Amino acid sequence: MSYGRFLLKRGLQGIVVVWGVVTIVFMLRFITPGNAVDAVAPLDASPELRERIAEELGLDQPLYVQYLDYLWELLNGDMGYSYISGIEASSMVFSKLPATVELAVASSIIAIGLSIPLGVISATRRHEPADYAATTFSLVGISTPNFWLGIMLILLLSVQFGIFPTSGRAFGFVQAFRITANQGLGAGADAFYQWLRFITLPAVTLGTYFTALITRLTRSGMLEELGQSYVRATRAKGLPESLVRYKHALRNTLIPVITVLGLQLGTLIGGAVITESVFSWPGLGTTLINAINARDWPILQATLVVIGTGFVIVNLVVDAIYAYLDPQVVAE
Amino acid sequence: MSHKDSPDVSRRKFLGFAGAATATAVAGCGGNGGTDTDTDEPGGDGTDEPTDTPSDGTPTERPEPETRDGYLQRANRIAHEQAPWVFLNRQYSVYGKSDDIEWQARADEFIDAYAISPATDSGDDVVINQSQMDSGLDPQDHRATPTDNIVMQAYEKLLDRDREGGIVDSLAEDYSRQEEGLVRFQIRDGVSFHSGDNLTPEDVAYSINRIVDPDTGIASPQQDQLAGVTGAEVVDGERAVDVMSDGLNPIVFSLFASYGPIVNKSWIQSNENSYVNQHMDGTGPFVLETYEQGVQVVFNRNDNYWKEAAEISSLTIESASESSTRVNSLLSDESDIIVNVPPQEVSRVEENDGSSIAAAPSTRVIFSAMRYDVEPFDSPEFRQAVNYAIDLESIVQNVLSTFGDQTAQPTLDGYFGFNEDLDPYPYDPEEAEALVEESGYAGVEVELHTPVGRYLNDVQIAQAVAGYLDDLENVTASVNQRDFQALASEVTDGDIETNPHWYLLGWGNTTFDASQTLIPLLTSDGVLTSWSNEEFDRVVEEAQSMPSEQ
Numbered sequence: 001m002s003y004g005r006f007l008l009k010r011g012l013q014g015i016v017v018v019w020g021v022v023t024i025v026f027m028l029r030f031i032t033p034g035n036a037v038d039a040v041a042p043l044d045a046s047p048e049l050r051e052r053i054a055e056e057l058g059l060d061q062p063l064y065v066q067y068l069d070y071l072w073e074l075l076n077g078d079m080g081y082s083y084i085s086g087i088e089a090s091s092m093v094f095s096k097l098p099a100t101v102e103l104a105v106a107s108s109i110i111a112i113g114l115s116i117p118l119g120v121i122s123a124t125r126r127h128e129p130a131d132y133a134a135t136t137f138s139l140v141g142i143s144t145p146n147f148w149l150g151i152m153l154i155l156l157l158s159v160q161f162g163i164f165p166t167s168g169r170a171f172g173f174v175q176a177f178r179i180t181a182n183q184g185l186g187a188g189a190d191a192f193y194q195w196l197r198f199i200t201l202p203a204v205t206l207g208t209y210f211t212a213l214i215t216r217l218t219r220s221g222m223l224e225e226l227g228q229s230y231v232r233a234t235r236a237k238g239l240p241e242s243l244v245r246y247k248h249a250l251r252n253t254l255i256p257v258i259t260v261l262g263l264q265l266g267t268l269i270g271g272a273v274i275t276e277s278v279f280s281w282p283g284l285g286t287t288l289i290n291a292i293n294a295r296d297w298p299i300l301q302a303t304l305v306v307i308g309t310g311f312v313i314v315n316l317v318v319d320a321i322y323a324y325l326d327p328q329v330v331a332e
Numbered sequence: 333m334s335h336k337d338s339p340d341v342s343r344r345k346f347l348g349f350a351g352a353a354t355a356t357a358v359a360g361c362g363g364n365g366g367t368d369t370d371t372d373e374p375g376g377d378g379t380d381e382p383t384d385t386p387s388d389g390t391p392t393e394r395p396e397p398e399t400r401d402g403y404l405q406r407a408n409r410i411a412h413e414q415a416p417w418v419f420l421n422r423q424y425s426v427y428g429k430s431d432d433i434e435w436q437a438r439a440d441e442f443i444d445a446y447a448i449s450p451a452t453d454s455g456d457d458v459v460i461n462q463s464q465m466d467s468g469l470d471p472q473d474h475r476a477t478p479t480d481n482i483v484m485q486a487y488e489k490l491l492d493r494d495r496e497g498g499i500v501d502s503l504a505e506d507y508s509r510q511e512e513g514l515v516r517f518q519i520r521d522g523v524s525f526h527s528g529d530n531l532t533p534e535d536v537a538y539s540i541n542r543i544v545d546p547d548t549g550i551a552s553p554q555q556d557q558l559a560g561v562t563g564a565e566v567v568d569g570e571r572a573v574d575v576m577s578d579g580l581n582p583i584v585f586s587l588f589a590s591y592g593p594i595v596n597k598s599w600i601q602s603n604e605n606s607y608v609n610q611h612m613d614g615t616g617p618f619v620l621e622t623y624e625q626g627v628q629v630v631f632n633r634n635d636n637y638w639k640e641a642a643e644i645s646s647l648t649i650e651s652a653s654e655s656s657t658r659v660n661s662l663l664s665d666e667s668d669i670i671v672n673v674p675p676q677e678v679s680r681v682e683e684n685d686g687s688s689i690a691a692a693p694s695t696r697v698i699f700s701a702m703r704y705d706v707e708p709f710d711s712p713e714f715r716q717a718v719n720y721a722i723d724l725e726s727i728v729q730n731v732l733s734t735f736g737d738q739t740a741q742p743t744l745d746g747y748f749g750f751n752e753d754l755d756p757y758p759y760d761p762e763e764a765e766a767l768v769e770e771s772g773y774a775g776v777e778v779e780l781h782t783p784v785g786r787y788l789n790d791v792q793i794a795q796a797v798a799g800y801l802d803d804l805e806n807v808t809a810s811v812n813q814r815d816f817q818a819l820a821s822e823v824t825d826g827d828i829e830t831n832p833h834w835y836l837l838g839w840g841n842t843t844f845d846a847s848q849t850l851i852p853l854l855t856s857d858g859v860l861t862s863w864s865n866e867e868f869d870r871v872v873e874e875a876q877s878m879p880s881e882q
Binding site: 289 | 826
């Protein structure tokens with residue numbers, strides 16, 4: 001199979017998955033308790049008012065008509081309007097997306113910056129105190145629930161010591177850049193400082209599990225690579241140990257690590273819901289929680305479709321890169 | 333066999349404009365309130381007093397009331413005696429407050445930033461942290477307390493409420509009833525919108541029509557709040573507006589004290605709805621500075637306000653859905669007022685230097701309704717038995733950490749029509765068991781449906797109620813935890829037969845008038861009714877045929 005056909009096949013599979021996501025998300029409305037009219041209408045609304053609301057929302061149509069309308073509008077980029085605020089769902093969701101992506105990227109940077117050195121140290125100093133410390137950290141990191149860690153960090157570093165703010169988001173990264181461009185370096189430095197203060201705790205909270213996971217992956221990958229015959233050969237050739245470890249063993253270890261990194265980025269975007277809620281981070285997660293609480297189905301559906309589609313796209317990109325780096329994947 | 337309630341459910345006409353004004357109600361929101369007349373002396377007309385006091389337990393004879401207040405009090409007495417509900421508690425609004433400011437919570441749950449005074453230098457810029465942000469800034473295109481807390485800092489109504497819920501003047505400096513179905517508001521002079529336009533009677537008439545008439549601009553969800561109001565028009569040659577109602581509309585002034593924000597006609601007409609939803613042009617004490625939908629709203633003081641300018645310079649409103657996040661923001665001096673502090677967080681706020689709890693009785697009553705048309709709740713004796721079986725004082729003390737008041741009737745203390753002669757049912761398990769025997773339903777099993785997380789400790793209250801009832805030797809009781817929307821769907825579909833037999837709900841009556849609880853929840857044709865009683869219906873109907881301002 002050629003690389004082009006491989007990509008085409010993966011793309012078509014991705015479209016089917018997105019269609020499945022859209023269909024399941026649409027059906028959620030009908031399999032969860034309560035109905036959309038009850039979420040919108042006052043509780044003492046007359047039957048006439050309920051009928052009018054159902055008509056306005058198109059809920060008086062047969063299910064298949066609603067479904068086909070929904071698909072058609074989605075294909076035309078129309079995700080509907082919020083039942084509660086009347087705001088266009090797509091504009092609301094896409095306006096929240098940068099905050100979530102920013103948080104996911106920041107937590108990934110923390111995770112990558114910590115986990116790979118930790119994994120390497122752990123593997124190269126096996127059964128030494130550094131190894132025990134790294135494996136203990138990764139075990140605790142994987143076992144600690146996000147919401148608990150977030151609350152503990154707030155209590156300790158915000159409430160007790162006042163180092164970080166408890167919640168919210170002062171600026172976006174792009175906004176901080178704009179401030180620098182428009183108002184000079186002094187204002188820009190302050191904007192980046194504020195950005196950093198607000199994003200640190202949520203990013204650490206969201207990134208801890210990720211850090212622990214990659215640390216373990218790097219450690220086991222390094223151990224496996226260091227036992228390979230080509231490593232013995234390079235050592236026999238007299239290469240310095242640092243070159244053996246970092247140029248040969250680590251590079252090979254990073255191939256599966258990069259795959260997991262890509263996949264986890266998609267998971268982070270969807271999995272930021274709890275972290276965003278704990279820190280009142282104004283992203284997709286908070287939007288999703290608010291939409292669920294208000295039974296605001298257009299916003300709920302738009303958020304889930306965007307998260308699901310994002311996950312599929314990230315997977316496609318990872319597949320494409322992986323297949324490019326390792327042609328055996330295409331052949332298989 | 334027991335006495336059964338009369339099953340006449342099909343003849344009421346007077347509910348046409350009633351009931352709807354309370355719509356924020358079970359939805360979990362609060363609101364404003366007040367009455368058309370002072371209620372300093374509930375029961376003061378004496379019309380609910382019995383003519384004699386027989387000692388053998390036979391029903392007492394009472395003369396026919398002469399006033400609307402008297403009829404509403406009588407209706408509350410009938411409800412108390414017939415016990416269509418298990419009377420539970422009045423919910424409290426519990427806030428956390430920084431010591432940097434001076435502020436007192438209001439009965440109607442509105443956080444009036446105009447009433448905030450700085451106590452320290454850092455109290456000049458106030459941050460309020462609530463559980464949700466707005467659903468848009470159009471003051472007439474929403475019906476939720478979190479949105480009111482934002483938009484009503486910039487917009488005002490014709491009348492307003494004081495902290496206890498009494499009616500006070502606002503943009504109307506005088507008001508009077510002209511005839512049945514017609515009232516007149518004199519519009520205050522010298523008031524200007526934030527844009528600089530002067531307030532005119534045309535603005536007022538347009539604002540009212542924009543709410544009640546879908547053809548005026550938007551299909552306002554507040555139409556039901558101004559229940560019975562059909563339109564408004566400017567009075568020729570006067571700085572006044574006439575408001576027309578369908579029928580007497582006895583609580584019309586109360587409605588305008590709670591609802592009906594006034595907008596700038598020319599500003600609204602010259603802008604798209606989406607613009608109006610993201611900007612503000614009101615007459616209120618705060619001017620919008622920045623607005624980030626769903627994230628933050630910042631106001632500055634309106635220095636051209638028609639009253640004295642606010643004491644604080646700026647106001648920021650943010651939100652955090654997690655109560656622990658709000659509490660942490662208060663303890664870290666990031667917020668000055670936070671809403672809905674749960675009982676388990678109260679000690680953290682109180683023990684912290686620089687913060688305290690501010691609590692006030694809300695407009696919401698928590699009750700559990702018993703359907704009059706199904707066994708065993710068709711028996712008044714059984715319903716009374718349930719009330720006798722529960723230790724309400726203990727529930728308020730232990731489940732609600734004292735953030736609640738016991739109730740004895742559907743109407744809350746301080747409301748027009750509240751009957752102050754009624755006391756909560758005492759905790760008397762022996763009397764309860766005897767009444768169960770008398771009802772003929774000994775050995776029955778009942779199930780209490782309760783929403784989860786909708787009201788303060790709702791599940792715990794339901795478990796306590798069912799637990800007390802289950803402790804009786806001749807009744808078995810359990811709790812069924814339900815999704816609120818699913819439960820609400822059953823209760824609000826207009827068909828009493830789909831209601832659970834026994835369910836816990838909350839109702840927020842923001843008009844401070846008993847009728848807006850009694851009519852929707854307890855009259856035969858009430859939208860959310862669980863009961864039917866001819867005498868009760870008659871008394872409420874009489875009340876609705878009289879003006880409040882007597």
